[in-house]
Amino acid sequence: MHDTTLLLIEVGALLLIMSLAGRLALRIGMSPIPFYLVIGLAFGEGGIVPLDASAEFLEAGSEIGIILLLALLGLEYTATELFGSLKSTRAAGIVDGVLNAVPGALMALMFGWGPLAAVALAGVTWVSSSGVVATLLRDLGRLSNRETPAILGVLVIEDLAMAFYLPILSALAVGASILQGAIGVAIAVGVVSVILYVALRHGHIVSRLFPADHAEPLLLGVLGLTMLVAGLAAQVSVSSAVGAFLVGIALSGRVAAAASRVLTPLRDLFAATFFVFFGITSDSSALWSMLLPAFLLAAVTIATKVVTGAYAARRAGVGTLGQWRAGFTLAPRGEFSIVIAGIAVASGAAPELASLATAYVLITIISGTFLARVPDAAWFRAIVRRRAARAAATAAG
Amino acid sequence: MGIRIEKVDLPGIGVRHDLVTESGRRISVVSHRDGERDLGVFDRDDPDACRDSIQLNDDEAAALADVLGASVMLSRLTSLSDETAGLYTEQIALPTDSPYLNRTLGETKARTRTHSSIVAIVRDGTIIPSPTPADHLRAGDVIVAVGTREGLDGVAKLLASGPD
Numbered sequence: 001m002h003d004t005t006l007l008l009i010e011v012g013a014l015l016l017i018m019s020l021a022g023r024l025a026l027r028i029g030m031s032p033i034p035f036y037l038v039i040g041l042a043f044g045e046g047g048i049v050p051l052d053a054s055a056e057f058l059e060a061g062s063e064i065g066i067i068l069l070l071a072l073l074g075l076e077y078t079a080t081e082l083f084g085s086l087k088s089t090r091a092a093g094i095v096d097g098v099l100n101a102v103p104g105a106l107m108a109l110m111f112g113w114g115p116l117a118a119v120a121l122a123g124v125t126w127v128s129s130s131g132v133v134a135t136l137l138r139d140l141g142r143l144s145n146r147e148t149p150a151i152l153g154v155l156v157i158e159d160l161a162m163a164f165y166l167p168i169l170s171a172l173a174v175g176a177s178i179l180q181g182a183i184g185v186a187i188a189v190g191v192v193s194v195i196l197y198v199a200l201r202h203g204h205i206v207s208r209l210f211p212a213d214h215a216e217p218l219l220l221g222v223l224g225l226t227m228l229v230a231g232l233a234a235q236v237s238v239s240s241a242v243g244a245f246l247v248g249i250a251l252s253g254r255v256a257a258a259a260s261r262v263l264t265p266l267r268d269l270f271a272a273t274f275f276v277f278f279g280i281t282s283d284s285s286a287l288w289s290m291l292l293p294a295f296l297l298a299a300v301t302i303a304t305k306v307v308t309g310a311y312a313a314r315r316a317g318v319g320t321l322g323q324w325r326a327g328f329t330l331a332p333r334g335e336f337s338i339v340i341a342g343i344a345v346a347s348g349a350a351p352e353l354a355s356l357a358t359a360y361v362l363i364t365i366i367s368g369t370f371l372a373r374v375p376d377a378a379w380f381r382a383i384v385r386r387r388a389a390r391a392a393a394t395a396a397g
Numbered sequence: 398m399g400i401r402i403e404k405v406d407l408p409g410i411g412v413r414h415d416l417v418t419e420s421g422r423r424i425s426v427v428s429h430r431d432g433e434r435d436l437g438v439f440d441r442d443d444p445d446a447c448r449d450s451i452q453l454n455d456d457e458a459a460a461l462a463d464v465l466g467a468s469v470m471l472s473r474l475t476s477l478s479d480e481t482a483g484l485y486t487e488q489i490a491l492p493t494d495s496p497y498l499n500r501t502l503g504e505t506k507a508r509t510r511t512h513s514s515i516v517a518i519v520r521d522g523t524i525i526p527s528p529t530p531a532d533h534l535r536a537g538d539v540i541v542a543v544g545t546r547e548g549l550d551g552v553a554k555l556l557a558s559g560p561d
Contacts, residue, residue, distance in 0.1 A: 130409070149405050
């Protein structure tokens with residue numbers, strides 16, 4: 001069979017299977033990400049069916065997927081929202097970073113995977129998935145809740161922190177000596193700061209480049225700029241994902257709204273490709289040996305996320321039930337964790353890291369989706385109420 | 398007036414406006430970036446949680462706002478007519494082919510011709526109270542007039558086809 005024909009058959013079949021899995025995920029009220037990862041694991045390396053003809057295509061698609069994922073994330077935030085969250089949720093953001101990054105770093109060091117893997121795994125356990133969390137909030141009808149701004153604030157800070165973390169990780173991954181690494185990090189941070197400044201202060205100039213009313217030139221223009229900046233960013237060893245994120249932030253107003261409308265279907269396609277491709281490239285037979293550490297890590301970091309969320313909600317003056325809701329909602333990790341693991345493994349960190357990250361993301365998304373519903377359950381409310389009553393009684397007595 | 402509406406940013410989603418009523422109930426409206434609205438009613442037991450949220454599209458939200466807003470406006474206007482039997486208020490949409498389109502209110506000479514007063518113009522959801530004769534009439538305007546039944550009929554006819 002001709003190569004192109006085979007490619008069409010492989011990609012077509014893959015997309016169809018993903019669509020079915022996505023429907024199943026919707027039915028049980030879950031994010032489709034874990035399903036895509038599992039489908040990826042079933043194929044390719046260590047899986048049941050090898051994919052040969054489409055491997056290169058999927059790889060390019062997955063690269064575009066990361067870029068679009070991040071660009072649209074940037075499009076979601078306006079400059080005022082970024083600064084506003086930075087002011088109001090800063091303390092919670094710091095608590096979040098420390099509590100959740102440390103367990104990951106410790107586990108990598110325990111396995112003896114070296115400092116690069118430690119930095120990477122710290123990132124994997126640190127960042128919640130804005131996509132999964134926002135969908136959860138919407139599905140559970142909690143957008144109006146009082147703890148929601150605190151949750152979103154933590155997410156914004158994590159995303160912003162990623163704009164600095166990812167280039168640092170990339171620089172560390174490239175740099176051979178400590179000096180080279182330090183120079184790389186310095187350049188990366190400098191470049192990100194400059195682009196961020198331009199994006200936040202002069203974003204309207206960038207926006208003027210694009211016509212908000214015409215879908216086709218807008219789509220081509222924004223996609224082109226995003227990929228161009230992403231590529232240039234990768235060239236100076238700032239991660240391509242960060243370049244895309246910054247382009248997203250730079251666009252504002254009507255252009256941003258129109259751009260996210262035309263780019264969202266593309267993002268859905270390529271981001272799904274990204275998750276599947278990550279599954280395909282990670283060895284599914286290695287997954288089993290990483291299952292236990294992943295469970296352990298998930299248990300610890302779900303607990304630390306609950307503490308983080310509760311802290312953020314309490315600072316916003318939210319009651320006990322709301323604090324639990326905030327904590328459980330923040331627990332799912334997702335796209336960033338996979339992006340980070342991808343960067344680390346591509347640059348030669350321990351290959352087991354990918355398996356651990358995959359298992360970890362699978363566990364946290366699935367359990368997070370169910371845990372988020374727990375505070376709504378009658379028995380949970382009863383326990384919280386009883387404890388509050390007892391606390392009040394002891395305070396009075 | 399002790400009514401306070403609190404605005405909260407929801408990064409990545411939109412904004413939320415909260416209103417606490419005199420009886421202590423909280424109502425919130427989440428305005429999504431894409432124009433969708435969620436109307437939230439809060440739980441009595443757990444004041445942080447929204448018990449139910451109702452999704453409204455653009456048109457539904459505008460219609461609901463009209464109902465809530467219009468009833469306040471009309472009740473204020475009718476409190477005036479309560480004392481005077483036989484006086485009515487009416488909202489008249491300016492016909493798209495009105496001869497007074499883009500002309501001033503004064504040119505209609507509505508008060509002289511129909512003995513009814515135009516007390517307000519509703520334009521794009523905002524109210525222009527007590528418009529002056531120099532105010533222009535625009536397409537899409539809704540005119541609020543006070544007068545007798547015949548007088549109001551006269552205003553409607555005047556706006557539609559000019560003086561006969």
